[in-house]
Amino acid sequence: MNQKGRKRVGLxxxxxxTVMEPDLYRHLPSEVTIHTARMMLRGGVTIExxxxxxxxxxxxxxxxxxxxxxxxxVFGCTSAGALRGPSHEKExxxxxxxxxxxxxxxxxxxxxxxxxxLGARSxxxxxxxxxxxxxxxxxxxxxLGFQVVHIRGMDVPEAFRIADIAADQIVEYxxxxxxxxxxxxxxxxxxxxxxxxxxxxxxxxxxxxVVTSIQAVLEEVRKALDLQAPALAH
Numbered sequence: 166m167n168q169k170g171r172k173r174v175g176l177x178x179x180x181x182x183t184v185m186e187p188d189l190y191r192h193l194p195s196e197v198t199i200h201t202a203r204m205m206l207r208g209g210v211t212i213e214x215x216x217x218x219x220x221x222x223x224x225x226x227x228x229x230x231x232x233x234x235x236x237x238x239v240f241g242c243t244s245a246g247a248l249r250g251p252s253h254e255k256e257x258x259x260x261x262x263x264x265x266x267x268x269x270x271x272x273x274x275x276x277x278x279x280x281x282x283l284g285a286r287s288x289x290x291x292x293x294x295x296x297x298x299x300x301x302x303x304x305x306x307x308x309l310g311f312q313v314v315h316i317r318g319m320d321v322p323e324a325f326r327i328a329d330i331a332a333d334q335i336v337e338y339x340x341x342x343x344x345x346x347x348x349x350x351x352x353x354x355x356x357x358x359x360x361x362x363x364x365x366x367x368x369x370x371x372x373x374x375v376v377t378s379i380q381a382v383l384e385e386v387r388k389a390l391d392l393q394a395p396a397l398a399h
Contacts (some may be wrong), residue, residue, distance in 0.1 A: 172197045172390050175230035175265060178241040178356065179206035181217060181324040184354040185241050188379045192361075194392060200233050202226035204242075210294050212301070212326045215245045219257075220241045227264040237389050238262070238269040243354045243378045244298050246273040247305035254305075270389060272356060276379035277309050283374050285349035289315040291342055292354040293327045296320070302354055315346045327355060332362035339367045 174193075178185055182202040189199050204222035206214055230238060238261060240246060246254050251273070258269045280288060288311045292299055299318045306313050319338065321327050335358065343351065351373055353360040360377040368375050386392070 170196060172237070173233055174199050174386065174390075175235035175238040175267065176201045176241055177204065177223070177226045177230060177238065178202075179204055179245070179324065181206050181327075182241065183325070183328045185379055185382075188361055189239075189383065189386070192383050193331075193386065197386075197390065197392070199273075200230070202229040208323055208324065209322050210244055210298055210366060212248065212297060215242075215248050215287075216322075218242075219248070220247055223261075224264075227261050231265045235265055235267045237386065238265045238267045239382055239386065240271040241270060241356050241382070243272040243276070243356055244292075244294060244301065246271045247301045250305055251260045253306050268389060270385045271381060272378045272382055273305060275385040276352060276354075276376055276378065278385060279376045279381045280311060280350060280352070281290075282348055283376070285311065285374070287312045287314045287348045289313075289343060289346050289348040289351045290317075290354060291319040291339060292316070292318040293330065293352065293358050294318040294355070296368055304366065305326075306352075314348050315340045315343070317342045324357065327357040328359065330358060332359050332366075334367045335360055335363040336370065339363070340370055343371055348373065350374045350376060356382070 176199050186201050190384050204218045204226050206218050261269045299316050303313045356378045361379045364375050
Protein backbone atom coordinates (compact mmCIF):
# COMPACT_ATOMS: atom_id res chain seq x y z
CA MET A 166 0.00 0.00 0.00
CA ASN A 167 1.41 3.40 -0.91
CA GLN A 168 1.25 6.39 1.40
CA LYS A 169 -1.88 7.75 -0.29
CA GLY A 170 -3.91 4.83 1.03
CA ARG A 171 -2.86 5.28 4.63
CA LYS A 172 -4.41 7.28 7.45
CA ARG A 173 -1.74 8.99 9.53
CA VAL A 174 -2.54 9.51 13.21
CA GLY A 175 -0.26 11.83 15.16
CA LEU A 176 -0.06 10.73 18.79
CA UNK A 177 1.18 13.06 21.53
CA UNK A 178 2.01 11.31 24.81
CA UNK A 179 4.12 11.85 27.92
CA UNK A 180 7.68 10.58 27.47
CA UNK A 181 7.07 7.84 30.04
CA UNK A 182 4.17 6.21 28.17
CA THR A 183 4.96 2.74 26.78
CA VAL A 184 1.42 1.36 26.48
CA MET A 185 -0.72 3.58 24.28
CA GLU A 186 1.16 3.35 20.99
CA PRO A 187 1.29 -0.50 20.97
CA ASP A 188 -2.38 -0.71 21.97
CA LEU A 189 -3.44 1.57 19.12
CA TYR A 190 -1.46 -0.47 16.62
CA ARG A 191 -2.95 -3.73 17.91
CA HIS A 192 -6.55 -2.54 17.69
CA LEU A 193 -6.63 -0.35 14.59
CA PRO A 194 -6.60 -1.65 11.00
CA SER A 195 -3.36 -1.86 9.04
CA GLU A 196 -4.12 1.20 6.89
CA VAL A 197 -3.78 3.38 10.01
CA THR A 198 -0.24 4.37 10.95
CA ILE A 199 0.69 5.87 14.32
CA HIS A 200 3.37 8.57 14.56
CA THR A 201 4.36 9.59 18.07
CA ALA A 202 5.78 12.77 19.58
CA ARG A 203 6.67 12.84 23.26
CA MET A 204 6.34 15.47 25.94
CA MET A 205 9.02 15.26 28.61
CA LEU A 206 7.61 14.05 31.94
CA ARG A 207 10.05 13.44 34.75
CA GLY A 208 9.30 11.38 37.84
CA GLY A 209 5.73 10.93 38.96
CA VAL A 210 2.35 12.04 37.71
CA THR A 211 2.09 15.28 39.69
CA ILE A 212 0.34 18.55 39.01
CA GLU A 213 3.64 20.41 38.87
CA UNK A 214 5.24 17.93 36.45
CA UNK A 215 2.22 17.96 34.15
CA UNK A 216 1.98 21.75 34.15
CA UNK A 217 5.60 21.91 33.01
CA UNK A 218 4.93 19.19 30.43
CA UNK A 219 2.04 21.17 28.93
CA UNK A 220 3.70 24.57 29.04
CA UNK A 221 7.22 23.64 27.90
CA UNK A 222 7.00 20.43 25.88
CA UNK A 223 3.55 20.24 24.29
CA UNK A 224 4.20 23.09 21.80
CA UNK A 225 7.34 21.36 20.47
CA UNK A 226 5.54 18.01 20.17
CA UNK A 227 2.72 19.66 18.21
CA UNK A 228 5.18 21.29 15.83
CA UNK A 229 6.88 17.94 15.22
CA UNK A 230 3.55 16.23 14.51
CA UNK A 231 2.59 18.96 12.04
CA UNK A 232 5.44 17.98 9.71
CA UNK A 233 3.96 14.53 8.98
CA UNK A 234 0.68 16.05 7.75
CA UNK A 235 -1.59 13.95 9.96
CA UNK A 236 -5.18 13.12 9.14
CA UNK A 237 -5.95 13.08 12.88
CA UNK A 238 -4.13 13.94 16.11
CA VAL A 239 -4.62 12.30 19.50
CA PHE A 240 -3.65 14.07 22.71
CA GLY A 241 -2.80 11.01 24.78
CA CYS A 242 -2.70 12.02 28.44
CA THR A 243 -5.85 11.73 30.53
CA SER A 244 -4.68 13.54 33.65
CA ALA A 245 -3.02 16.40 31.76
CA GLY A 246 -6.23 16.90 29.79
CA ALA A 247 -8.20 17.13 33.03
CA LEU A 248 -5.60 19.24 34.82
CA ARG A 249 -7.02 22.69 34.08
CA GLY A 250 -10.60 21.72 33.32
CA PRO A 251 -12.73 21.18 30.19
CA SER A 252 -12.73 24.82 29.05
CA HIS A 253 -8.95 25.02 29.07
CA GLU A 254 -8.65 21.66 27.35
CA LYS A 255 -11.00 22.84 24.60
CA GLU A 256 -8.77 25.87 24.00
CA UNK A 257 -5.69 23.66 24.07
CA UNK A 258 -7.15 21.31 21.46
CA UNK A 259 -8.07 24.23 19.22
CA UNK A 260 -4.47 25.41 19.43
CA UNK A 261 -3.17 21.93 18.64
CA UNK A 262 -5.48 21.70 15.65
CA UNK A 263 -4.23 25.04 14.38
CA UNK A 264 -0.61 23.97 14.74
CA UNK A 265 -0.97 20.48 13.28
CA UNK A 266 -3.55 21.24 10.60
CA UNK A 267 -5.73 18.32 11.67
CA UNK A 268 -8.68 17.59 13.94
CA UNK A 269 -7.64 16.63 17.46
CA UNK A 270 -9.09 14.03 19.82
CA UNK A 271 -8.29 14.09 23.53
CA UNK A 272 -8.71 11.24 25.96
CA UNK A 273 -11.02 13.25 28.21
CA UNK A 274 -13.13 14.20 25.21
CA UNK A 275 -13.27 10.58 24.09
CA UNK A 276 -14.24 9.44 27.58
CA UNK A 277 -16.99 12.06 27.72
CA UNK A 278 -18.34 10.82 24.38
CA UNK A 279 -18.35 7.20 25.57
CA UNK A 280 -20.08 8.03 28.85
CA UNK A 281 -22.77 9.98 27.04
CA UNK A 282 -23.35 7.15 24.55
CA LEU A 283 -23.82 4.81 27.49
CA GLY A 284 -26.27 7.22 29.09
CA ALA A 285 -24.14 7.31 32.23
CA ARG A 286 -24.87 9.92 34.86
CA SER A 287 -23.10 8.49 37.89
CA UNK A 288 -19.51 7.38 37.38
CA UNK A 289 -16.99 5.53 39.52
CA UNK A 290 -13.33 6.17 38.74
CA UNK A 291 -10.19 4.11 39.33
CA UNK A 292 -6.73 5.45 38.52
CA UNK A 293 -3.03 4.86 39.18
CA UNK A 294 -2.73 8.47 40.43
CA UNK A 295 -2.36 10.24 43.75
CA UNK A 296 -5.34 11.73 45.59
CA UNK A 297 -4.26 15.21 44.44
CA UNK A 298 -4.34 14.25 40.76
CA UNK A 299 -7.57 12.31 41.27
CA UNK A 300 -9.23 15.54 42.35
CA UNK A 301 -8.48 17.09 38.95
CA UNK A 302 -10.14 14.09 37.29
CA UNK A 303 -13.14 14.46 39.58
CA UNK A 304 -13.49 18.18 38.96
CA UNK A 305 -13.22 17.76 35.21
CA UNK A 306 -15.86 15.03 35.04
CA UNK A 307 -18.18 16.99 37.31
CA UNK A 308 -17.72 20.10 35.17
CA LEU A 309 -18.92 17.98 32.24
CA GLY A 310 -22.08 17.12 34.16
CA PHE A 311 -21.28 13.66 35.53
CA GLN A 312 -21.67 12.68 39.18
CA VAL A 313 -18.49 11.06 40.48
CA VAL A 314 -19.75 8.73 43.19
CA HIS A 315 -16.45 7.02 43.95
CA ILE A 316 -12.80 7.65 43.03
CA ARG A 317 -9.70 5.75 44.14
CA GLY A 318 -6.09 5.76 43.01
CA MET A 319 -3.15 3.37 43.31
CA ASP A 320 -0.74 6.26 44.01
CA VAL A 321 2.02 4.83 41.81
CA PRO A 322 5.06 7.00 42.62
CA GLU A 323 6.77 6.85 39.20
CA ALA A 324 4.90 7.44 35.94
CA PHE A 325 6.99 4.91 34.00
CA ARG A 326 6.08 2.14 36.48
CA ILE A 327 2.35 2.47 35.80
CA ALA A 328 2.91 0.27 32.75
CA ASP A 329 4.26 -2.51 35.01
CA ILE A 330 0.81 -3.10 36.52
CA ALA A 331 -0.55 -6.29 34.94
CA ALA A 332 -4.12 -6.68 33.72
CA ASP A 333 -4.94 -9.24 36.42
CA GLN A 334 -3.76 -6.78 39.08
CA ILE A 335 -6.10 -4.16 37.63
CA VAL A 336 -8.98 -6.64 37.72
CA GLU A 337 -8.27 -7.47 41.36
CA TYR A 338 -7.95 -3.79 42.27
CA UNK A 339 -11.32 -3.10 40.67
CA UNK A 340 -12.94 -5.98 42.56
CA UNK A 341 -11.61 -4.66 45.86
CA UNK A 342 -12.27 -0.96 45.35
CA UNK A 343 -15.73 -1.33 43.82
CA UNK A 344 -17.28 -3.43 46.59
CA UNK A 345 -20.65 -1.90 47.46
CA UNK A 346 -20.29 0.93 44.92
CA UNK A 347 -23.30 1.70 42.76
CA UNK A 348 -22.67 3.60 39.53
CA UNK A 349 -23.85 3.66 35.94
CA UNK A 350 -20.32 3.08 34.68
CA UNK A 351 -16.74 2.55 35.80
CA UNK A 352 -14.06 4.72 34.20
CA UNK A 353 -10.47 3.46 34.50
CA UNK A 354 -8.14 6.37 33.81
CA UNK A 355 -4.61 6.54 32.35
CA UNK A 356 -3.19 5.74 28.92
CA UNK A 357 -0.08 4.13 30.43
CA UNK A 358 -2.18 1.59 32.34
CA UNK A 359 -2.90 -1.81 30.75
CA UNK A 360 -6.60 -1.48 31.47
CA UNK A 361 -7.72 -2.30 27.92
CA UNK A 362 -6.82 -5.94 28.57
CA UNK A 363 -8.87 -5.94 31.78
CA UNK A 364 -12.19 -4.61 30.45
CA UNK A 365 -13.89 -7.97 29.88
CA UNK A 366 -13.05 -9.55 33.26
CA UNK A 367 -13.96 -6.37 35.15
CA UNK A 368 -17.31 -6.01 33.38
CA UNK A 369 -18.07 -9.65 34.16
CA UNK A 370 -17.09 -9.24 37.81
CA UNK A 371 -18.94 -5.96 38.41
CA UNK A 372 -21.89 -6.26 36.05
CA UNK A 373 -21.50 -2.70 34.79
CA UNK A 374 -20.03 -1.02 31.70
CA VAL A 375 -16.34 -0.17 31.83
CA VAL A 376 -14.69 2.67 29.91
CA THR A 377 -10.91 3.02 29.79
CA SER A 378 -8.74 5.81 28.44
CA ILE A 379 -7.37 3.89 25.46
CA GLN A 380 -10.63 2.10 24.68
CA ALA A 381 -12.43 5.44 24.47
CA VAL A 382 -9.78 6.85 22.13
CA LEU A 383 -9.98 3.78 19.88
CA GLU A 384 -13.72 4.27 19.49
CA GLU A 385 -13.30 7.96 18.62
CA VAL A 386 -10.44 7.32 16.18
CA ARG A 387 -12.56 4.76 14.35
CA LYS A 388 -15.41 7.22 14.18
CA ALA A 389 -13.24 10.15 13.05
CA LEU A 390 -11.52 8.14 10.30
CA ASP A 391 -14.71 6.31 9.27
CA LEU A 392 -13.15 2.91 9.89
CA GLN A 393 -15.26 -0.19 9.61
CA ALA A 394 -13.51 -2.26 12.27
CA PRO A 395 -15.88 -3.45 15.01
CA ALA A 396 -16.01 -1.38 18.18
CA LEU A 397 -14.83 -2.77 21.48
CA ALA A 398 -17.77 -4.14 23.44
CA HIS A 399 -18.91 -2.58 26.69
